[in-house]
Amino acid sequence: MKISKIYTYPIKGIRATELDSVVVTKQGFPYDRRYMLLQVLDDGSYKNMAVAHYPAMTLYFPTLNIPEDGDVLKGSFTVTYKPPGGGEEEGEERRIDIPLKPKTDDLDEVEVTMHRSPTKAYKMPQEYTDWFSSTFGFPCILVYLGSDMRKVLMSTNGNKQPASAAAAPSTWLSSLSSKATQLVMGADPSEQDSRITFADCAPYLIVSAKSMDDVHARLPAGEDYDITKFRPNLIVTGAERTWEEDFWGELTIDGKTKIECEHNCARCKSLNIDYATGKPGLGEAGSMLKKLASNRRVDPGMKWSPVFGRYSFLHPGSEGNEIKVGDEVFVSKRNDERTKFDWEGLHTLK
Incomplete structure (x- = not known):
């Protein structure tokens, strides 16, 4: 094999x-899965976004960008949102660059629990909130796991x-x-x-x-x-x-x-x-x-x-x-x- x-x-x-x-x-x-999306609910709480319940997540395509010197701490990945069909009716493709390892010193902490296993994550800056909220059509945030693994x-x-x-x-x-x-x-x-x-x-x-x-x-x-x-x-x-x-x-x-x-x-x-x-x-x-x-x-x-x-x-x-x-x-x-x-x-x- x-x-x-x-x-x-x-x-x-x-x-x-x-x-x-x-x-x-x-x-x-x-x-792998160092980032996660959370929907912001009406009461201000967060809901984990998983593809089974948010099928539109399949319209987002990541591409890794590793510098020639191999320094992944300066690397990023690009997420491309590809609406079905494209064109004027469905909207055009949109992209955003996200660091592979963001600086977390000034980021707010968010608790995330998956399968009864809690951890601390970091809420990414407003530009990412705005981009994902705009493309999904409802308020959501992007969080980064950092070193506090589940x-x-x-x-x-x-x-x-x-x-x-x-x-x-x-x-x-x-x-x-x-x-x-x-x-x-x-x-x-x-x-x-x-x-x-x-x-x-x-x-x-x-x-x-x-x-x-x-x-x-x-x-x-x-x-x-x-x-x-x-x-x-x-x-x-x-x-x-x-x-x-x-x-x-x-x-x-x-x-x-x-x-x-x-x-x-x-x-x-x-x-x-x-x-x-x-x-x-x-x-x-x-x-x-x-x-x-x-x-x-x-x-x-x-x-x-x-x-x-x-x-x-x-x-x-x-x-x-x-x-x-x-x-x-x-x-x-x-x-x-x-x-x-x-x-x-x-x-x-x-």
């Missing part, structure tokens, strides 16, 4: 940026430690400048709990391209389904059978980078969005969640939701390695049974 695609999502919920290569870290890819709350969550935790990040300098390290480090590398950005449940989401054969078989002949609707970080191609990834326990990339596949990824109505219009889909693809639910509700921990893909964590000994498209992928651990999704402390909820 091989890596066929690598994706990162600078702002949670909007489109992905495709990469040829990337450095892997315990908290995920360097630029705690992972799954029953197993990649908390393994290397023999010397402090020594693990040393390999970063072989592929990144020291300033780049400041950006991708984020959390304290000696932190015992596994930490993530604004990603839902784990730093990495891995899917198998082979299983798209089954997905396409649920649609009319000749109609394809966009695999990026599953929001993967890594797409692996070359598996022998559809859905064999349900049993992947660990993948080894290029003989040295180990990714631990710990949980299934349950799916929601975001699968039904028409990415071309930024609205719920009307055709057969617009009922993909129901189609998959017919026989892909295979995790008793999420018995009402179909599964596609594996939530994954980086093995401590792989911190700072570089992976690239075309790298060989080997299943170095295979589970006898499917894993069961569970939150820590789930039994305490009413």
Whole structure:
């Protein structure tokens, strides 16, 4: 098997940026979901914006801008808003540049809670509020995560430690400048709990391209389904059978980078969005969640939701390695049974 695609999502919920290569870290890819959008409600409170409930987020396209000297602290990404159809009736494309690592000293703090895991974020300046509010058509703000990463709350969550935790990040300098390290480090590398950005449940989401054969078989002949609707970080191609990834326990990339596949990824109505219009889909693809639910509700921990893909964590000994498209992928651990999704402390909820 091989890596066929690598994706990162600078702002949670909007489109992905495709990469040829990337450095892997315990908290995920360097630029993955460090930003998030929040709707401002009438009472002044904030509501997390996720693509399942805000399908127009699929009309926003990010592009990374890294200086030639590789100094990502001076880097940025451009978000392009592409209204469906374009032209006068729908409005023209609009763009805004956002720093990869903004200065946060003078920014107001905002508390953000995702999946019962709270964190502190920073409200970006007014120019970003104005731009996103104008394009979405309602008040919203852009927030940056900074170094206060969220705690992972799954029953197993990649908390393994290397023999010397402090020594693990040393390999970063072989592929990144020291300033780049400041950006991708984020959390304290000696932190015992596994930490993530604004990603839902784990730093990495891995899917198998082979299983798209089954997905396409649920649609009319000749109609394809966009695999990026599953929001993967890594797409692996070359598996022998559809859905064999349900049993992947660990993948080894290029003989040295180990990714631990710990949980299934349950799916929601975001699968039904028409990415071309930024609205719920009307055709057969617009009922993909129901189609998959017919026989892909295979995790008793999420018995009402179909599964596609594996939530994954980086093995401590792989911190700072570089992976690239075309790298060989080997299943170095295979589970006898499917894993069961569970939150820590789930039994305490009413």
